[in-house]
Amino acid sequence: MPMMVHEKDYRQQNLRLLRQLFFEKRRLLYLEGQLDPSYGAVYAGNDPTLPGLWATSPRAVIDQILHLDHLEIKRIGIIIDSPGGLVSQYLNLYDIIQTASSPIYTIAMGVISSAAASVLAGGTPGKRFIFASSRTMIHLPRGGAQGDDDDLEKQAKELKKTKDKYIGILSRHTGKTPEEIEQVINRKDHWMNAIETVSFGLADKVVENFTTDVGI
Incomplete structure (x- = not known):
């Protein structure tokens, strides 16, 4: 009788293989989805029991960059497929990218918008890439102010x-x-679109061949 593999076990096994292939061997991280402030992370398939490389928060990417940078890795890549989220989390990630010793390759795939665009833009000059079908969006930070007049004034100053x-x-x-x-x-x-993103200056090159263009 063939052995049955539970779907959750199968997905966990896939995530382990992906982590080994991309994180351990290619030093390629993945920033996907919108940050869920209740968990502090984004989860694979919206399932909080399956955190993994393919659905990871800015906080998790920060930890991984710090680890790899400590190992003096010659390059670190971040694939970004995110609509943004808590601006402070993405700005923290941006600051880590700017202070890392290793070159940081940023690669846009899918939709990259709001605060996530700062991560794409902040990659090492000449090493910021975007796939041809990807789109980016930038806009002013937004906040939901509440409270009395003093609270609203303070929140307005912080938003500014x-x-x-x-x-x-x-x-x-x-x-x-x-x-x-x-x-x-x-x-x-x-x-x-991708070409407009390069023209605007958020990225340096539209990816035609991942291996030859990006080189990771």
Whole structure:
């Protein structure tokens, strides 16, 4: 009688194989989905019992970068397929990318929007890639303010700081002025295809062949 493999066991085995192939051998991390603040992570198939390389939060990617950077890895790649989420989490990841000793390759796949765009833009110059069918979107940070007048005023000030930080990041890595960035994203979502993303300065090259173009 053939041995039956439970679906959950099968998925866990696949995740272990993927982790070995991509994380341990190719130093390729995966930032996917929107951060769930209740867990602090994103889960494979929305199943919190199956955390893995293929569905990982900014916090998990930070831990992996710090580990690999300590090993003095010659390069670290991050595939990004994320609509964003908590801005502070992505800005923390951006800061780690900027301070890492190893070159950080950022690779956009699917939809990369909101705060996740700062991670794409923050990769090592010349090593920021985007797949041909991918799209990016940038907009002003948003927040849900609540409380009394003093609370609303404080939250508005914090949102202004986050906005200035986000615009500053995009300005630094695209070569555009903060005023140009704000004009583009003021009160609207700004969508771009792969070629437009490169032209805007969020990425350096559209991927035609992963092995030869990216080299990971």
